[in-house]
Amino acid sequence: MLCKRGGGFMHMNINQDLQEQLFRQREEQICHLDYNQEFRYYNAVASGDMESVKEYLMPENDDAYSGSEYGKLSQNSLWNARYHFVVAVALIARICVEHHMEREIAYTLSDVFVQKIDDCKTVAEIAALHNIMVRDFTKRMQLLQKAAYSMHVARAIDYITIHLHEKLQTGNIADAISINRGYLSTLFRQETGKSLHDYILAEKIHAAAQMITTSEMSFSEISQYYSFSSQSHFIQCFRKELGMTPLEYRKRYYRSSEVSEGNTE
Numbered sequence: 001m002l003c004k005r006g007g008g009f010m011h012m013n014i015n016q017d018l019q020e021q022l023f024r025q026r027e028e029q030i031c032h033l034d035y036n037q038e039f040r041y042y043n044a045v046a047s048g049d050m051e052s053v054k055e056y057l058m059p060e061n062d063d064a065y066s067g068s069e070y071g072k073l074s075q076n077s078l079w080n081a082r083y084h085f086v087v088a089v090a091l092i093a094r095i096c097v098e099h100h101m102e103r104e105i106a107y108t109l110s111d112v113f114v115q116k117i118d119d120c121k122t123v124a125e126i127a128a129l130h131n132i133m134v135r136d137f138t139k140r141m142q143l144l145q146k147a148a149y150s151m152h153v154a155r156a157i158d159y160i161t162i163h164l165h166e167k168l169q170t171g172n173i174a175d176a177i178s179i180n181r182g183y184l185s186t187l188f189r190q191e192t193g194k195s196l197h198d199y200i201l202a203e204k205i206h207a208a209a210q211m212i213t214t215s216e217m218s219f220s221e222i223s224q225y226y227s228f229s230s231q232s233h234f235i236q237c238f239r240k241e242l243g244m245t246p247l248e249y250r251k252r253y254y255r256s257s258e259v260s261e262g263n264t265e
Contacts, residue, residue, distance in 0.1 A: 041053075044138070045096070085126055085130055093110035101140065152184060159177060
């Protein structure tokens with residue numbers, strides 16, 4: 001295969017290059033980011049989940065983009081970081097569009113951030129820009145979701161988010177935002193499609209799932225932290241929401257292959 005370059009032609013053997021690259025990656029034990037971890041990252045951005053997104057921010061130093069989970073897009077570390085940034089912002093813009101961000105805003109914002117790479121002279125500066133970009137898209141998605149709800153429902157969701165680790169009841173939430181309990185229950189179901197109880201339970205389970213994959217806390221500690229009546233109740237709710245037990249979830253998604261001996265069902 002020939003590729004035109006500077007008026008001449010450069011011979012290219014993509015398949016040979018592919019096999020050589022795969023060989024080097026196996027030898028150096030390099031593999032790309034796990035699909036499930038990548039999915040959770042982009043889903044956190046698209047859902048406006050700023051707390052979860054913080055776990056995926058780049059270290060703002062010149063070692064950024066050098067981990068084994070990052071493919072090598074250039075032998076030059078600065079260009080490697082630039083290419084990774086462009087890929088990341090393109091994917092984030094696209095997934096935000098799929099989650100109802102206005103198409104022109106998402107792609108123009110992506111263009112703006114790509115243009116700002118020109119001002120970055122070090123890998124650390126690109127990593128810092130990457131974190132600004134991720135926070136910006138996440139915040140916009142957060143605001144977009146809130147805009148879809150009435151003031152009362154948005155305030156209820158904010159209260160639930162802040163007090164998620166507490167034992168939440170409709171009456172407590174209604175009192176906190178100064179609204180009639182029955183009216184809040186009806187309005188919340190109309191706008192979200194879920195009862196307050198089901199919404200709170202789902203949020204607790206998804207927050208617990210994040211804790212399961214990023215910490216070594218036992219299931220008992222996690223169930224107590226999120227105010228479940230018992231560990232067995234927590235496991236039952238977890239299986240119903242995510243289709244597997246907390247132990248199965250940790251074995252599949254935990255950041256390492258090791259599962260703490262103290263974390264049993």
